[in-house]
Amino acid sequence: MGHEGGRVGARTTISQNPPMSATAPVSSMATVIYIRALSTAVRQLGICVIGLGRAGTIHAEIFRSGIEQARLMCVADQNKQVAKEAGVRLRVDWSTEPEDALQREDVDAAVIAVPTNLHAQLLLTAIRTRKHAMVEKPLTASLDEGKRMAAKARSSGLVVQVGYMRRFDKHYMEAREKAASGYLGKLILYRAIAHDPGPPPGWAADPRLSGGIFYDMLSHDFDMARHLMDSEVSAVHAVGASMLYEEVRRRGDYDVVSALLTFKSGAYGYVEGTRKSTYGYDLRTEVVGSEASVVVGGMGDALLTLADKGGVRRKGLHWFTERFREAFLEEDRRFVRSILNNSASEVPALDGLRAIEIAEACKVSVREGRQVELRELR
Numbered sequence: 001m002g003h004e005g006g007r008v009g010a011r012t013t014i015s016q017n018p019p020m021s022a023t024a025p026v027s028s029m030a031t032v033i034y035i036r037a038l039s040t041a042v043r044q045l046g047i048c049v050i051g052l053g054r055a056g057t058i059h060a061e062i063f064r065s066g067i068e069q070a071r072l073m074c075v076a077d078q079n080k081q082v083a084k085e086a087g088v089r090l091r092v093d094w095s096t097e098p099e100d101a102l103q104r105e106d107v108d109a110a111v112i113a114v115p116t117n118l119h120a121q122l123l124l125t126a127i128r129t130r131k132h133a134m135v136e137k138p139l140t141a142s143l144d145e146g147k148r149m150a151a152k153a154r155s156s157g158l159v160v161q162v163g164y165m166r167r168f169d170k171h172y173m174e175a176r177e178k179a180a181s182g183y184l185g186k187l188i189l190y191r192a193i194a195h196d197p198g199p200p201p202g203w204a205a206d207p208r209l210s211g212g213i214f215y216d217m218l219s220h221d222f223d224m225a226r227h228l229m230d231s232e233v234s235a236v237h238a239v240g241a242s243m244l245y246e247e248v249r250r251r252g253d254y255d256v257v258s259a260l261l262t263f264k265s266g267a268y269g270y271v272e273g274t275r276k277s278t279y280g281y282d283l284r285t286e287v288v289g290s291e292a293s294v295v296v297g298g299m300g301d302a303l304l305t306l307a308d309k310g311g312v313r314r315k316g317l318h319w320f321t322e323r324f325r326e327a328f329l330e331e332d333r334r335f336v337r338s339i340l341n342n343s344a345s346e347v348p349a350l351d352g353l354r355a356i357e358i359a360e361a362c363k364v365s366v367r368e369g370r371q372v373e374l375r376e377l378r
């Protein structure tokens with residue numbers, strides 16, 4: 001996928017770092033070096049971040065100072081206090097009107113990190129105003145809307161990247177390299193365990209807004225299944241229960257689920273998720289090949305080991321913000337790189353659609369108590 005090249009480079013910063021000229025005359029009395037000031041134009045993309053909650057704050061902080069070729073121009077959140085606090089803290093313009101931010105001349109690209117049911121409306125506005133967009137995961141909370149978004153994104157010629165940041169985690173990247181290079185042999189099984197430390201916060205507990213656990217939480221694991229196994233999922237058989245939280249049960253979602261996946265390649269997969277993990281964030285992914293296996297993560301991934309009279313204890317990672325800090329940075333870097341290099345999005349909207357197709361198939365499977373072929377949904 002390409003993009004409209006004319007927008008990029010609306011602003012330039014000039015760095016003057018003059019090298020010694022090879023042709024400069026040298027006097028015997030004194031060395032006189034004629035220096036030619038070289039102006040190196042560094043293209044910087046103007047970025048706005050819309051939605052300043054858990055995910056948006058991470059992106060805003062990265063774009064504020066973490067990526068040389070990008071500059072955070074403004075932030076927007078419908079909550080005035082949140083928008084103002086972020087704008088003042090990050091020393092950029094702030095607004096309560098996302099549409100205004102998307103109209104700005106100095107903005108080339110937007111990060112859309114509002115609740116999932118609002119992604120479509122903002123992505124379509126971004127496309128209309130000719131801004132590249134990073135849309136947080138999942139692409140949206142409804143399959144029909146996802147199909148429309150993927151079609152619009154594809155025909156726009158803009159870079160649209162979906163926020164599956166695990167793809168840019170160094171351990172998952174190595175696992176992918178091992179799988180893709182043939183080192184593992186024939187890929188026969190995929191296994192993913194995802195235990196979140198607590199219930200989904202606020203709006204995300206409502207499946208009409210978040211899509212429910214298969215969209216909101218496990219679509220990461222479905223995306224990784226396709227990515228690591230290098231094969232589409234053709235069928236799923238899922239089960240789900242609400243055993244932990246009354247609110248989840250009342251809203252018709254599940255907090256304990258598992259799904260069997262069948263891949264087009266003939267391989268099988270298993271994904272399980274729970275919304276409770278008292279010992280912290282528990283994320284494990286395994287690809288089994290005919291010649292070798294690769295495992296990312298383990299129970300008790302530790303950032304800290306505490307040794308005292310009570311013995312040696314490893315402190316597990318509490319949440320995704322710690323586990324994927326570097327991956328978010330790399331994700332944002334790749335987004336900027338795709339735009340500046342006029343190259344394809346590394347996680348296009350079509351990949352976002354494929355992940356929510358699997359999520360939707362799981363929902364239907366739990367509801368109807370049967371295996372669901374993905375082609376039924378197309």
Ligand SMILES: NC(=O)c1ccc[n+]([C@@H]2O[C@H](COP(=O)([O-])OP(=O)(O)OC[C@H]3O[C@@H](n4cnc5c(N)ncnc54)[C@H](O)[C@@H]3O)[C@@H](O)[C@H]2O)c1
Nearest residue numbers: 051052053054055056077078079113114115116136137138
């Ligand atoms: N990549 C990841 O691992 C990851 C992690 C967390 C969240 N997310 C995704 O990011 C998105 C946001 O989730 P969150 O957890 O950050 O939510 P959040 O509730 O923490 O923050 C959402 C923010 O959006 C603002 N908002 C709501 N409606 C708005 C509108 N119309 N215009 C502007 N601002 C609006 C809210 O005021 C709030 O500040 C979701 O799609 C979620 O799935 C992804």
